[in-house]
Amino acid sequence: MARKLRMGMIGGGKGAFIGPVHHRAATLDHEADLVAGAFSSDPAKSLASGKALGLDAKRVYGSYREMARAEAERPANERLDFVSIVVPNVAHFDAAKTFLEAGFNVICDKPLTTTLAEAKELRQIARRSKKVFVLTHNYTGYPMVKQARWMVRKGVLGKLNKVVVEYPQGWMTGFITNPNQGIGLWRMDPKVAGGSCCMGDLGTHCENLVRYITGLEIESLCADLGSFVPGNRLEDDGNVLVRYKGGVKGILYASQISAGEENPLKVRIYGLKGGLEWRQEDPSYLWFKDPAGLVVRYSRGNSNLCPDAMKYDRLPWGHPEGFIEAFANLYREAFRAIRAEVAGRKVPAADFPTLDDGVAGMAFLETVLASHASKTKWTKLKR
């Protein structure tokens, strides 16, 4: 085996949700080890987190700037191969910029930034840096999403007509009657989350999932956002009519106040020759619906899938893989690119979301916010 890659983490201290996901996903295939981190802007908290992770205290930092500086000076055989950025949205831009400019490959949580302008600037910075940049729209890592993409791209559905993508969650419902419990959450704070709560967190996943599978480009959209949690200055529900190029119609919606819903991101794609359905809570299956009424279930681990859906299998069929495995598939692809970059080889095309996806996501998000504020029905996609 090639040597294990050295990973650094920005954010993701004790109690965080997504930090440990990145850590497990990065190490699931034993291709990387976490060796450094700035887990919190509070140095004591960062140190405690690093200790709990078994890290050398010297490589645990109270700020990512300090970390970038110090780690950049490490000798080659200790040098980080990449950092994973899992801080709240508003810090993505600067953290990513800092590490790219310090010469590190970057894996970054979504949404990319808080504005389209920042997203474009970051894309420029990354291009100049020639470093690898991966945006963790993790749902594209599911093999059956790759199968869907392959089927659509191969023309199995024929010309597309309609796309419905939905991502209702219910976890903020309780804050409606008990706003005190929720209002401290960074997701509801414009200073930390940026201009959006629900659509930035969930809506961008919807947009990305549709684009990943279909390649469709949004032409214009019409959005209605709602804030149900008292005191929430951002939206916790969003419903969008979409017109894609080529005459395809769409509905996209996300919610945090759909009581009782867990995490059922779902996409349905309809073309001339059939429909496809995929649902994140039951991710091993992809459903194809024949116009004449046959429904065919494809399942992960089978030999009748496309190569992209088969290459990530860690387990045989019927042995459920889940969220972490899908996340790890992004890391596996990222590592292919990072190993090339580290070795000075040409970075291969790889199957992970990029800064182009991040820019598209921010364009979508800014258009949604503008549409919501507008009295005109259709708002053209911002560029």
Added chain:
Amino acid sequence: MARKLRMGMIGGGKGAFIGPVHHRAATLDHEADLVAGAFSSDPAKSLASGKALGLDAKRVYGSYREMARAEAERPANERLDFVSIVVPNVAHFDAAKTFLEAGFNVICDKPLTTTLAEAKELRQIARRSKKVFVLTHNYTGYPMVKQARWMVRKGVLGKLNKVVVEYPQGWMTGFITNPNQGIGLWRMDPKVAGGSCCMGDLGTHCENLVRYITGLEIESLCADLGSFVPGNRLEDDGNVLVRYKGGVKGILYASQISAGEENPLKVRIYGLKGGLEWRQEDPSYLWFKDPAGLVVRYSRGNSNLCPDAMKYDRLPWGHPEGFIEAFANLYREAFRAIRAEVAGRKVPAADFPTLDDGVAGMAFLETVLASHASKTKWTKLKR
């Protein structure tokens, strides 16, 4: 048993879909017999249909006006107790008017008319006539829809926040590539269907289902309609953002070009204390989702349901009842009212859709059409 009611039918000749449904629904509980009809405007076809149904040829007519006239002169012991109108949309108004004014109780297919003005006028006519008028928004006949209504009205969900109702069908997809096969259909012909194809046929069911369950009133909406079948002058796909009174947000969509979808009308209702989900293709179950993650399935035939959900049971739990039974539940309620009317008793309140529902449906439909034509985002509900 009280005597069987005498039923007449307008439309529903050979080859029709909904005529036999009405016939089976009306007779499922052995409360009525079909004894007269104008099954087609072609007298020969009407006669052939009547013969196939075993009717006395004297009571089979080539026009409903002729039928209304002739049947009105029958003696009391032969007189029709009601007629069921199952002609295409554009003829609903005149047929209903004719029979109401001739003194007959009327059961009529949806959508009520082709304009809001007609709908209101028909309501006036019916009021003057003092006859019973039932609009067959048949999906409200499912016991689990009644259970949903009961739960919402009882406050089980708490204050409502969001409603998503969808009705995607795929059967017109084939006409996109073979428009010749489809374009003769009356549903696509404005002269027969009125101003709408998909939203009149399916969208009004969505609107009615939400109103039946929740009682919510639409404040304004934003619609995007599409015509995918070449040559279709009406829409075959429609997507609507809805704002209900009281701050409730909604999505309502219907489609005839969602390839591979059969008839999955589905409604999800979210409140402060939980969510509800019901799906027409699996109609015996109602799903309640607790905000803390428990999901509870209620099923038809159980003793833990509300009285309205229990009173229609014809079979024990686990013995599937379907579309015809739900339809027959409307007829059962209609018969309660009709028997009273026929006997000269006060017509009781009964659980079936009325002309108020029909007017509301046409208001919704006209607003959808107006919104689609408008560049302004929100269009107030027409009245």
Added chain:
Amino acid sequence: MARKLRMGMIGGGKGAFIGPVHHRAATLDHEADLVAGAFSSDPAKSLASGKALGLDAKRVYGSYREMARAEAERPANERLDFVSIVVPNVAHFDAAKTFLEAGFNVICDKPLTTTLAEAKELRQIARRSKKVFVLTHNYTGYPMVKQARWMVRKGVLGKLNKVVVEYPQGWMTGFITNPNQGIGLWRMDPKVAGGSCCMGDLGTHCENLVRYITGLEIESLCADLGSFVPGNRLEDDGNVLVRYKGGVKGILYASQISAGEENPLKVRIYGLKGGLEWRQEDPSYLWFKDPAGLVVRYSRGNSNLCPDAMKYDRLPWGHPEGFIEAFANLYREAFRAIRAEVAGRKVPAADFPTLDDGVAGMAFLETVLASHASKTKWTKLKR
């Protein structure tokens, strides 16, 4: 339309479950009318039931023998075309014999009789009578069961290897702690139900369903019966290992004490080329499982089904048909045969369970009872 057939009913008085099912099933397609009956052995109760059904009191009887005698003397234009026998098991034999010998076609509930000897004798009586005899193993009336039969018989599964059929119900669980509530039920009374409760009621459906779909013949079996309801002298749970001819292995089980189960009769059939699964609670779908992992759902109402699965459709796809429609499919086939018999034409082969099925069911049931009582593992099928 040919004239409506005249139906008589034996049993099925007020409060009965299966009587109204037969009535609705027989009349769903408007091919028959109920005109006479002996609804109870209590004349007053029978009369009340007949009245509630709107029957002429002269044709309502207090005993089926009296009815057979009186109805046999009616003129041809009043004469019953068939009787439906829905009394408890122990009376099937004599009631069927009485009407066959009086010259009536017979539709009879299952299980056919209470002993194999009786079943064989009844078969002889029916043969001599040349009358039509239909045994209502109603689950074979579901279109998707017919599709399964067609696929198996066409070799879609290849040579069969294994069959698992199960029919767990839970409704008697409550009687375990409250035996007083249940012990009066005729199903638990050997004098009324015969030698079996659960296996006669449910197990014979399992046996029949497998034989209908596959044509497999049982070679030997090994049964374990249980009585969980205190005081129940018959079994309320039964588990059977089956060896079919040709080396096919099977499991067959039925239960009335599987708490929380409603009516999920389910069959799974495995061959060299795939597996099939059908479930009564979701009867519109048949699932085919490819050995390489594709799962294909066939659904009622589609144009890709076999002729036998398509010919009974009353509604388009996605409009659920249920238990009554499946039951009515048996009647529809029965009517084809009965009309021929009444007209003196050759009775056509028709798709309904016959006395051969009844004899097979009783052979199965007696073998199950013998096996349970035996210390030897395998008991050969009785003949």
Added chain:
Amino acid sequence: MARKLRMGMIGGGKGAFIGPVHHRAATLDHEADLVAGAFSSDPAKSLASGKALGLDAKRVYGSYREMARAEAERPANERLDFVSIVVPNVAHFDAAKTFLEAGFNVICDKPLTTTLAEAKELRQIARRSKKVFVLTHNYTGYPMVKQARWMVRKGVLGKLNKVVVEYPQGWMTGFITNPNQGIGLWRMDPKVAGGSCCMGDLGTHCENLVRYITGLEIESLCADLGSFVPGNRLEDDGNVLVRYKGGVKGILYASQISAGEENPLKVRIYGLKGGLEWRQEDPSYLWFKDPAGLVVRYSRGNSNLCPDAMKYDRLPWGHPEGFIEAFANLYREAFRAIRAEVAGRKVPAADFPTLDDGVAGMAFLETVLASHASKTKWTKLKR
């Protein structure tokens, strides 16, 4: 964090299925590192496997005996904390014995051994060694299985009446027509697999799952085994009637020739107060069925679960965890025990399958084989 544990692996070389599962499961929570192994009895193959895993070549061995000897001599700060044994069945006994006697904690694949006598002997050896021994009946690691156990043990179901457990797979179906492809498999070779193929591999999981959840003890059973793959000297299908102590009835079956089935291990448990159902292919949900017909779905990640079901969560609800996570839950518990053992502390009670479970599994398996060979219906559980 405490230091990472040092793991050794016996078997699991390149191309193996279960070796990488153990490796990922052991390291998912970053509590252990793989540092030594005897991956194959072919030294070159073992070395290649070790290299591919990034191991120090000095700690890669061509035989487990050599490994046990060499590793036992390592200093404390290098010494293995445990070994994971993932060789075929027949080698479990000697490998486990070797490492226990050399002073190592052992994690071992199931079935424990190939005979009951060996299993008992191994239990004695382990007791003498005072080392931790974990048997990887991994399905007990799923949180919802723990929830089921808790509910049954708490009496939520009341007194149990019936248990149905099934584990049909279809992957060997292809070998029936192409036996050459399959017959080389070690699972079909008595010299490697022991006396059983299907029941040893899958049937013991069934037995263990029922015992884990319910604590029921088998009294006697009646088994019918089948070999469908030509040339397979062991069984590839097995069907068992079970009588548990206390009057509980059961069905247990497993299969490798149920075409089209992936890995749907499923258990249904029925008591006086309700039924429970859990299915491995949809492992995040547990279904409780109320006798009155309510069905309640519990889902992983919720706050309404029992402590044992909650303590393993790595992700919030709706973010699927799968097979590896469940496997890792066994390791997490194992590590609690191993850390105590290594530290010389009292080994705590922990929630993983033990040698008692292994002995019970082998008793079950031997009884199944004896029953199959017997003409008597019931065979008492061997002890």
